Amino acid sequence: MIIGVPKEIKNNENRVGVTPAGARELVAHGHEVYVQSTAGEGTGFSDAEYEAAGAKMLPTIEEVYSIAEMIIKVKEPIRPEYHLIKRNQVVFTYFHFASDRELTEAMLRSGAVCIAYETVRLPDRSLPLLVPMSEVAGRMSIQEGCRFLEKPQGGRGILMGGVPGVKPAKVLILGAGVVGRNAAMMAAGLGADVTIADISLPTLRHINEVMPKNVKTLYSSRHNIEMELPTTDLVIGSVLIPGAKTPKLITRDMLKLMRPGTLLVDVAIDQGGCFETSEPTTHSNPTYTIDGIVHYAVANIPGAVPFTSTLALTNATLPYALRLADKGWREACKADHALEQGVNIVEGKVVYKAVADAWDLPYHELNL
Numbered sequence: 001m002i003i004g005v006p007k008e009i010k011n012n013e014n015r016v017g018v019t020p021a022g023a024r025e026l027v028a029h030g031h032e033v034y035v036q037s038t039a040g041e042g043t044g045f046s047d048a049e050y051e052a053a054g055a056k057m058l059p060t061i062e063e064v065y066s067i068a069e070m071i072i073k074v075k076e077p078i079r080p081e082y083h084l085i086k087r088n089q090v091v092f093t094y095f096h097f098a099s100d101r102e103l104t105e106a107m108l109r110s111g112a113v114c115i116a117y118e119t120v121r122l123p124d125r126s127l128p129l130l131v132p133m134s135e136v137a138g139r140m141s142i143q144e145g146c147r148f149l150e151k152p153q154g155g156r157g158i159l160m161g162g163v164p165g166v167k168p169a170k171v172l173i174l175g176a177g178v179v180g181r182n183a184a185m186m187a188a189g190l191g192a193d194v195t196i197a198d199i200s201l202p203t204l205r206h207i208n209e210v211m212p213k214n215v216k217t218l219y220s221s222r223h224n225i226e227m228e229l230p231t232t233d234l235v236i237g238s239v240l241i242p243g244a245k246t247p248k249l250i251t252r253d254m255l256k257l258m259r260p261g262t263l264l265v266d267v268a269i270d271q272g273g274c275f276e277t278s279e280p281t282t283h284s285n286p287t288y289t290i291d292g293i294v295h296y297a298v299a300n301i302p303g304a305v306p307f308t309s310t311l312a313l314t315n316a317t318l319p320y321a322l323r324l325a326d327k328g329w330r331e332a333c334k335a336d337h338a339l340e341q342g343v344n345i346v347e348g349k350v351v352y353k354a355v356a357d358a359w360d361l362p363y364h365e366l367n368l
Helices: 020-028 047-052 061-067 101-110 131-148 178-189 201-210 222-231 252-257 267-271 306-327 329-335 353-359
Strands: 002-005 032-036 056-058 070-072 090-093 113-116 170-174 193-198 215-219 234-237 263-266 287-290 293-296 343-346
Touching: 002 061, 020 032, 020 047, 020 306, 032 047, 032 061, 047 056, 056 061, 070 306, 090 306, 101 343, 101 353, 131 178, 131 234, 131 263, 131 267, 131 293, 131 306, 170 178, 170 222, 178 193, 178 215, 178 234, 178 267, 193 201, 193 222, 201 215, 215 222, 222 252, 234 267, 263 267, 306 329
Parallel strands: 002 032, 002 070, 032 056, 070 090, 090 113, 170 193, 170 234, 193 215, 234 263, 263 293
Antiparallel strands: 113 343, 287 293
16 A cells, blocks of 8 residues: 655644654555655654655645545644545544534545544443644643743742642643543642542542542532632643543633632633633643633644654554554454544445434445
């Protein structure tokens, strides 16, 4: 199979879809790999490293899309890429269709086969291609939280761990999945007073057993969240319904319960966000303020640490990419039900129900 790896063009997205080591594996399986020149530069991989791995370099993004049977990238295609995607071309990346109607309609028009990292699901309901970036995003949410709680950044001027004689920051984490647990671990390690809320009692029991004593658990309900907000300094939104829009757990009217300079970090923004007032931001302009409350809603948080993120992502995606390339997407999905669930759009039809429901589009069963 001919595989293309374009350079990411989303704002401050420095990750790359395949590392030189990944390219070497694909070439070893008999595939041709074409990488756009400087695609790995943001991560620290030179064109020479890709060439040494057996990949061929192409100067432009247009050439990569034109030659490739399968595109492997990190973030969803954005408007300048829409017209480059061809009918029957496999595009293997994060899509988050349920939060972006324009992207959904563009991919339907393209006739491509869109396989989304975020909906590949194992029998135990875990999401193997989302987990590594969720781990990064969860930890980064606290790192960025520390930064934007500083007064010069618009925050309350709170030190996450406090000092002797001064209480630490209070952190409320909504959702106890991979993002929430990693955020809780980081915040606890810094000495914050952490509360993690979820609707799964078994999950909360597990967290209560394994987390440090400065992490407390709370059953997630509107009432309980409202009781926490007046004394909370940092709220992390980390709720996920795979492939579907995220529920809005903090509404506009709840902002008045918080103190000015309180920070909301919406890690769920890729799926529409779990705060009603969330709008996607970028690393170049990461925050905005509504009613005195600072919002951070960067849609590609792991892109700020591309070396760590790219290695972690390729570790997870490469085995699936090899199956797709070795067998073709239909046979690979027949043989792997987890990969089959990653297929969202095929040749102009939505084949993932949550995406169809999000935009009231016709849903078609995937016919392999």
